[in-house]
Amino acid sequence: MSENPKIAVFGGGSWATAIVKMLCENLEQVGWYMRNQTSIDYIKENQHNPNYLSSAEFDVAKLHLSSDINELVEYGDILIFAIPSAFLKEELDKISVDFSSKIIFSAIKGIVPESGLIVGEHFHLNYKVPIENIGVITGPCHAEEVAMERLSYLTIASQDIKKARLMSKCLSSNYIKTKTSDDIIGTEYAAMLKNIYAIAAGIAHGLGYGDNFQSVLMSNSIREMKRYIKKVHKMKRNINNSAYLGDLLVTGYSVFSRNRMFGNMIGKGYTVKSAMMEMSMVAEGYYAAKSAYLINEKNNAKTPIIDAVYDILYQNKNPKQIFQKLTELLD
Amino acid sequence: MSENPKIAVFGGGSWATAIVKMLCENLEQVGWYMRNQTSIDYIKENQHNPNYLSSAEFDVAKLHLSSDINELVEYGDILIFAIPSAFLKEELDKISVDFSSKIIFSAIKGIVPESGLIVGEHFHLNYKVPIENIGVITGPCHAEEVAMERLSYLTIASQDIKKARLMSKCLSSNYIKTKTSDDIIGTEYAAMLKNIYAIAAGIAHGLGYGDNFQSVLMSNSIREMKRYIKKVHKMKRNINNSAYLGDLLVTGYSVFSRNRMFGNMIGKGYTVKSAMMEMSMVAEGYYAAKSAYLINEKNNAKTPIIDAVYDILYQNKNPKQIFQKLTELLD
Numbered sequence: 001m002s003e004n005p006k007i008a009v010f011g012g013g014s015w016a017t018a019i020v021k022m023l024c025e026n027l028e029q030v031g032w033y034m035r036n037q038t039s040i041d042y043i044k045e046n047q048h049n050p051n052y053l054s055s056a057e058f059d060v061a062k063l064h065l066s067s068d069i070n071e072l073v074e075y076g077d078i079l080i081f082a083i084p085s086a087f088l089k090e091e092l093d094k095i096s097v098d099f100s101s102k103i104i105f106s107a108i109k110g111i112v113p114e115s116g117l118i119v120g121e122h123f124h125l126n127y128k129v130p131i132e133n134i135g136v137i138t139g140p141c142h143a144e145e146v147a148m149e150r151l152s153y154l155t156i157a158s159q160d161i162k163k164a165r166l167m168s169k170c171l172s173s174n175y176i177k178t179k180t181s182d183d184i185i186g187t188e189y190a191a192m193l194k195n196i197y198a199i200a201a202g203i204a205h206g207l208g209y210g211d212n213f214q215s216v217l218m219s220n221s222i223r224e225m226k227r228y229i230k231k232v233h234k235m236k237r238n239i240n241n242s243a244y245l246g247d248l249l250v251t252g253y254s255v256f257s258r259n260r261m262f263g264n265m266i267g268k269g270y271t272v273k274s275a276m277m278e279m280s281m282v283a284e285g286y287y288a289a290k291s292a293y294l295i296n297e298k299n300n301a302k303t304p305i306i307d308a309v310y311d312i313l314y315q316n317k318n319p320k321q322i323f324q325k326l327t328e329l330l331d
Numbered sequence: 332m333s334e335n336p337k338i339a340v341f342g343g344g345s346w347a348t349a350i351v352k353m354l355c356e357n358l359e360q361v362g363w364y365m366r367n368q369t370s371i372d373y374i375k376e377n378q379h380n381p382n383y384l385s386s387a388e389f390d391v392a393k394l395h396l397s398s399d400i401n402e403l404v405e406y407g408d409i410l411i412f413a414i415p416s417a418f419l420k421e422e423l424d425k426i427s428v429d430f431s432s433k434i435i436f437s438a439i440k441g442i443v444p445e446s447g448l449i450v451g452e453h454f455h456l457n458y459k460v461p462i463e464n465i466g467v468i469t470g471p472c473h474a475e476e477v478a479m480e481r482l483s484y485l486t487i488a489s490q491d492i493k494k495a496r497l498m499s500k501c502l503s504s505n506y507i508k509t510k511t512s513d514d515i516i517g518t519e520y521a522a523m524l525k526n527i528y529a530i531a532a533g534i535a536h537g538l539g540y541g542d543n544f545q546s547v548l549m550s551n552s553i554r555e556m557k558r559y560i561k562k563v564h565k566m567k568r569n570i571n572n573s574a575y576l577g578d579l580l581v582t583g584y585s586v587f588s589r590n591r592m593f594g595n596m597i598g599k600g601y602t603v604k605s606a607m608m609e610m611s612m613v614a615e616g617y618y619a620a621k622s623a624y625l626i627n628e629k630n631n632a633k634t635p636i637i638d639a640v641y642d643i644l645y646q647n648k649n650p651k652q653i654f655q656k657l658t659e660l661l662d
Contacts, residue, residue: 140546150541151658179662210481215471215581219573226571240557240571242550242662250546253584327482331510331573 005103007031007170008076010069010091012039014052016082018143019107020063021056025173031064033072035091040065056147069094078103078167080137081119084282085110088119092127100128103163105135105156109191110284111291118188131184132160135167138187138243140250142257149175155243157181157188181243185233190225190244193306195285196292197221198251199263200305203312203319206267213327217305218252220330224303228292231299259285263309272313289313304329336434338362338501339407341400341422343370345383347413349474350438351394352387356504362395364403366422371396387478400425409434409498411468412450415613416441419450423458431459434494436466436487440522441615442622449519462515463491466498469518469574471581473588480506486574488512488519512574516564521556521575524637526616527623528552529582530594531636534643534650537598544658548636549583551661555634559623562630590616597643598650620644635660 008031009020016034023030034040042050043065047057066072073079073095083091085108106119115122120136123129135158145152154171158164159182168178181187197218204217225248226239239245251257262283265275276286293310296303308326311317339362340351347365354361365371373381374396378388397403404410404426414422416439437450446453451467454460466489476483485502489495490513499509512518528549535548556579557570570576582588593614596606607617624641627634639657642648 139543140550141543142541145541145543148541150539150543152541152543153547153662177658177662208481210473210476210479210483211581211585211587212470212472212476212481212483215577215584216484216573218580219471219571219577222571222576223569238554240550240553242547245553246546246550249549249580249584250542253546253580254542256542327508331484331508 005077005166006075007078007080008033008064008072009080009082010072011082012036012049012052013082013084014143015107017049017053017056018141018146019080019082019137019171021053021058021146022171022173022176024058024062026170027062029062029064031066031072031075033066033069035067035069037067040067053143053147070097073097073099073102076102078105080105080107082107084108084284085112085119086282086287088112088122089114102129103133103135104129105137105167106188107137109195110288111192111295113287113291116291116294118185118192120184120188132158133163134158134184135163136184136187136191137167137171138191138247140242140246142250142254144256146176151175151177153177153179153242153246155179155181155187155241157184157243159184179242183235183237186229186235186237187243189229189232190247192284192288193225193228193292194248194251195259195283196289196306196309197225197248198257198259199266199283199285199289199313200309201252202260202263202265203267203309204323205260206264207320207323209323214252216330218249221252221305222248224301224305227301228296228299228303228306231301232295259283262286266312267319286313336408336497337406338409338411339364339395339403340411340413341403342413343367343380343383344413344415345474346438348380348384348387349472349477350411350413350468350502352384352389352477353502353504353507355389355393357501358393360393360395362397362403362406364397364400366398366400368398371398384474384478401428404428404430404433407433409436411436411438413438415439415615416443416450417613417618419443419453420445433460434464434466435460436468436498437519438468440526441619442523442626444618444622447622447625449516449523451515451519463489464494465489465515466494467515467518467522468498468502469522469578471573471577473581473585475587477507482506482508484508484510484573484577486510486512486518486572488515488574490515510573514566514568517560517566517568518574520560520563521578523615523619524556524559524623525579525582526590526614527620527637527640528556528579529588529590530597530614530616530620530644531640532583533591533594533596534598534640535654536591537595538651538654540654545583547661549580552583552636553579555632555636558632559627559630559634559637562632563626590614593617603644617644
C-alpha cells in the first residue's frame, strides 16, 4: 500500500461530494464516479456539483471524473463508496472487473436491502474483499458543514489500523479532525441505526412533543443502540464516543437531517408515500428501519424505538397511538 | 411519613413555579414560599406568577402562599427547595425554626457557593438533616414545557426509595412521568455540571462552530461528566439515563436554556459582566463553573471542557483562543 494511494469516490450525492472536497485538500488527484454524465459535464464547466453542496468549489484539474464505474474501479487503490445503500447493488452489478484486492471504504449509512448486510459485510461476503481491507468513514458530520468548512470530526475504522491511519491522513485538514477505530461493525451499525432514531425524533416533533421529550428519546436511543450493537458484535466500545453518540446527536438534533425531516412529515400526518415524494433526497432511515427490525428478529435486543418506527412506516400504524405507547416504555 | 404529606415549595422562579403546578395536579394544598410579597399578591389576584411561566394558571384556593419562610418551613413535612444556589444561603439564614427532622428535596441545579457543597450535602452537613431524609428532583425538564403541559420525564432520587416513590406519586400526571433513583449525589452533580456544558455549547455557537462540532462537544461532555462524577461518588450508574445524558441534552440543545444563551453571548464577544446584565435570569452554570473547577482541583478528573469555560469566565481568557485549544483535546 503506497503512502500516496490513488483514491476513487463513488457517488454523486452530498456526502460523496463532501468526501471528494476533503480529499482534494490533500491529494493531487481524486477519482470521482457519478452515474450522471450531465452532472460531470456541469462540474467540469462550473467547478461545482449542480445538485448537492453547490457551494463547494473544486479545482477541476484535480478531479478524475467518469460515469464509467469500471474505469474508476480500475483507477483506484482505495475505493470509497458513498452511494445510498438502496442503490448500491444496482451500481455494483455494473462492475465487470475484479476488485477483490482493492481496499474498500464504506461511507454509506445503511444496510444493503438485497443482502440485509451492512456495507462492509456485503463487500466481504459477496465480493471476497478480505476483512482487513475494509474500512468505514463515519461522522458526526453533515456534508453541508463540510462545504462551509466548519470544524468537523470523523472516525475512520478498519481492523487494519494502518489503513485507518492512511485514510485519516488523506481526509484531515484544518477543518477536519479524524480519529481511528477498529470497530468496523459497530460504527457501521451505529451509522445506520442513528437514522432510524432521527426519524423517531422527527415523528415526535411532528406530533408536537417538545424538547424535554426529545432529550428522553435520545437518551433512550443511545441505550437502545448500545444493546442492539452488542448483540450484533460484542466488543469493548464506548458508546458515548463521537462515532456513536455524536453521530446520533448530529442527526437527531440537526435541521440538516433529511431523516428527521422525513419523520417530521410523518408525524404531521403525511403518508409515507407522500412524505417521500415531497423530499428530493433519500431518507436512508426509511430502509434502515426495515433492515434493522428484521435483523433484530433473531437477536432479540429490546428495541422499542426501532419497533415503533417500523410499525409506523411499514405496518401503517397510527403515529400518534404508537408514540403514546412508546412513551410508556421510555424512562 | 403520611401518604398525604404537606409539601412546601421554596422559590419564586420558573422551576419553582413548574413544581407547584405539578403538585397542584395531585394535592389538595401546596405550600409556596416566595420572598416577594408583591408577586404573592399578584398571584392571588391573577392566578398566575407575574414573572415566570405566566401561562401556568393556578387554582389559588389550593395555594398556601407566604413570604414568611418560617411559616412554610413549619407548614411542610416535605420541603422542596428551588431557589438558585447563589441565593440559597441568604434564604436559609432567615430560618429560625429547627427543620432537621423535615424531609428535604433539592430541585436546585448548582453548588452552594459559600460551602462548595451540592445542596443535599449542604443540608446534611450544615443543618443536620439525615441523609435518608434528603432527595433530589431532576430533569430533563424545562419549566417552560411543564407550563405547556408537554410530556416530560423527571427523576426523583433518594437513598430511601420510599421517599422517592412518594415524591414521584405527588409529581406524576398525564404530562409528567417519573423514575426513581438512589443516586442523590450523582444526579445532583449531573444537574450542576450540565449547565457548564450548556455554557460551552453556547460559546461554541457564538463563535460560529456548527452542528457537527456541537455533537462532538456533547459526546465529550457526557464522557467528561462520567469521569467527574465517578471521582466524586463512585457507584454503579448508567450515565446515559435521562437524569444525566437527557438532562445534558435538553440544556445543551434547547433554545429555552439560559445557560446556553449566556454562553452564546460570551462567544459573540460580550464580556461576562455585560452578558449577565443583558439577561434577566441567573445562569446557574456561571457559578457552577467555578465550584466545579475548584472541587476538581483535588479530584483531578480530566475535564478540558470545564477548564475551558472556567478560563473564559473567571480568568478573562479569550474565548476564541481557548476553544481553538479545546478542539485539539476533543475527539
